[in-house]
Amino acid sequence: MSNFNGLMVEANLIGGRWVGSDAGGTINVINPATGEVIGTVPNGGTDETNRAIAAANAAFPDWSKSNLMTRVTLLHSLHDALMDNQEDLAQLLTAEQGKPIFEARGEIAIGAAYIRWFAEEIRRAKGEIVPAPTADRRLLVTHHPVGVVAAITPWNFPSSMLARKLGPALAAGCTVVAKPATATPYSGLVWGKLCEDVGFPAGVVNIVTGSARQVGGAIMDSPDVRKVTFTGSTEVGKTLIRQSADTVKKVSMELGGNAPFIVFDDADVDAAIEGAMIAKFRNMGQTCVCTNRFYVQAGIHDAFVAKLKEAVAALVVGNGAEDGVQQGPLIDDGAVTKVEELISDAKSKGGNVVQGGKRHGNGGTFFEPTIITGATDDMQFATDEIFGPLAAVFKFDDEAEAIEAANATEYGLAAYAYTRDLGRTFRLNDGLDYGLIGINSGLITTVEAPFGGLKESGMGKEGGSQGLDDYLETKYMCVAGLSS
Numbered sequence: 001m002s003n004f005n006g007l008m009v010e011a012n013l014i015g016g017r018w019v020g021s022d023a024g025g026t027i028n029v030i031n032p033a034t035g036e037v038i039g040t041v042p043n044g045g046t047d048e049t050n051r052a053i054a055a056a057n058a059a060f061p062d063w064s065k066s067n068l069m070t071r072v073t074l075l076h077s078l079h080d081a082l083m084d085n086q087e088d089l090a091q092l093l094t095a096e097q098g099k100p101i102f103e104a105r106g107e108i109a110i111g112a113a114y115i116r117w118f119a120e121e122i123r124r125a126k127g128e129i130v131p132a133p134t135a136d137r138r139l140l141v142t143h144h145p146v147g148v149v150a151a152i153t154p155w156n157f158p159s160s161m162l163a164r165k166l167g168p169a170l171a172a173g174c175t176v177v178a179k180p181a182t183a184t185p186y187s188g189l190v191w192g193k194l195c196e197d198v199g200f201p202a203g204v205v206n207i208v209t210g211s212a213r214q215v216g217g218a219i220m221d222s223p224d225v226r227k228v229t230f231t232g233s234t235e236v237g238k239t240l241i242r243q244s245a246d247t248v249k250k251v252s253m254e255l256g257g258n259a260p261f262i263v264f265d266d267a268d269v270d271a272a273i274e275g276a277m278i279a280k281f282r283n284m285g286q287t288c289v290c291t292n293r294f295y296v297q298a299g300i301h302d303a304f305v306a307k308l309k310e311a312v313a314a315l316v317v318g319n320g321a322e323d324g325v326q327q328g329p330l331i332d333d334g335a336v337t338k339v340e341e342l343i344s345d346a347k348s349k350g351g352n353v354v355q356g357g358k359r360h361g362n363g364g365t366f367f368e369p370t371i372i373t374g375a376t377d378d379m380q381f382a383t384d385e386i387f388g389p390l391a392a393v394f395k396f397d398d399e400a401e402a403i404e405a406a407n408a409t410e411y412g413l414a415a416y417a418y419t420r421d422l423g424r425t426f427r428l429n430d431g432l433d434y435g436l437i438g439i440n441s442g443l444i445t446t447v448e449a450p451f452g453g454l455k456e457s458g459m460g461k462e463g464g465s466q467g468l469d470d471y472l473e474t475k476y477m478c479v480a481g482l483s484s
């Protein structure tokens with residue numbers, strides 16, 4: 001069995017030491033394309049997490065006072081280490097997560113890019129000198145690292161979601177306790193190895209795998225953890241927000257989505273299909289910014305559906321490790337069952353399956369990329385996050401109706417629209433209650449821009465100049481008595 005050129009680390013990193021769980025328990029990690037166990041990781045819990053927090057706390061005074069250029073240089077080295085190992089890291093990611101290898105390569109590259117972005121941004125994280133009301137005073141506004149940061153990450157982007165958190169935390173001078181998702185721990189653990197290889201001091205980055213409830217519980221209980229950054233489901237996010245109250249932690253939350261994708265009559269239909277395929281089927285539909293609801297205007301509806309069907313039918317489904325594959329397996333059987341339920345619910349309410357609709361002949365957790373037309377608001381996928389390769393197509397008549405339908409959800413992460421009308425573009429910007437809006441593009445995430453949801457999709461931004469804010473405290477100092 002390959003160990004991916006030494007990058008598949010099967011231990012936790014606590015205070016600069018690679019360790020197992022106290023009781024020696026392990027968790028199997030499964031390749032969703034083959035069903036085989038590719039290795040094990042420690043089944044850590046409360047005690048291991050408390051030691052990781054203590055290590056991060058002990059490392060904080062020195063790290064937070066380290067020279068800016070020490071941190072910047074280490075982060076650039078970390079970026080380079082990622083890219084030097086891009087192919088092996090991509091293969092490891094595909095092996096534990098299932099996504100096609102070309103998407104995995106892209107995820108490693110964007111993760112590296114986030115690290116480099118924050119190495120650059122921290123050099124511009126300026127404070128302020130504010131005009132004072134009286135001549136004998138000077139008012140200073142300064143930024144300081146928040147302290148120990150806990151980062152809890154999901155299985156759908158196990159590498160880049162941690163990059164968005166490690167980058168700003170380490171740049172700002174915070175130390176970190178990370179908990180990768182149990183299904184995909186290796187892409188998280190390897191960050192620890194690469195940080196160690198390039199020279200981050202012991203205790204600055206700590207990584208614990210194991211019971212979400214115990215690891216999460218210890219993190220939330222600890223007064224030493226000053227900030228929690230979480231990417232995952234809205235349900236777990238709400239639990240963490242509640243648990244943060246006792247110690248008044250800062251929290252940033254990247255939670256679920258229910259993205260609308262609106263195609264107006266004046267759209268370039270081929271461009272809309274290209275965007276639709278990326279926005280719906282990337283990572284087999286398992287991203288929080290994936291399209292959940294296609295709204296297609298009546299005049300272009302049939303042409304759009306015909307072309308979408310052609311494109312979806314041509315998707316190559318298989319083991320993501322093989323070049324040419326565009327759709328891998330879903331993460332686990334629960335994900336498949338959920339898509340099956342959504343399809344049978346829609347069928348029972350009059351939806352038409354025009355493509356796919358069932359488990360794929362490959363077996364396991366492979367599923368046929370699916371299109372349902374005639375979607376209506378009473379169908380479950382109108383409100384629930386699909387998180388699978390199922391495109392639901394609703395028909396609409398006018399712009400106001402589309403915007404109202406698009407906003408009829410408690411989520412507010414990503415929205416997409418295809419139109420060539422400039423006035424409408426700005427009406428959409430005002431009208432859509434979403435944190436990310438893509439006009440004539442189905443893929444808009446980039447390190448330079450703030451990523452984050454409105455409403456129950458979360459709080460806080462990752463990326464952009466805003467991505468540092470949550471990792472820095474602001475202090476105001478008044479220096480008085482300056483007149484002679």
Ligand code: ADP
Binds near residue numbers: 231233239
């Ligand atoms: P998904 O699995 O759909 O990505 P989850 O919200 O279930 O979303 O999981 C995201 C991350 O949160 C994972 O690392 C998971 O282990 C962790 N997690 C799940 N439940 C809890 C919890 N109660 N406390 C802390 N972390 C949790």
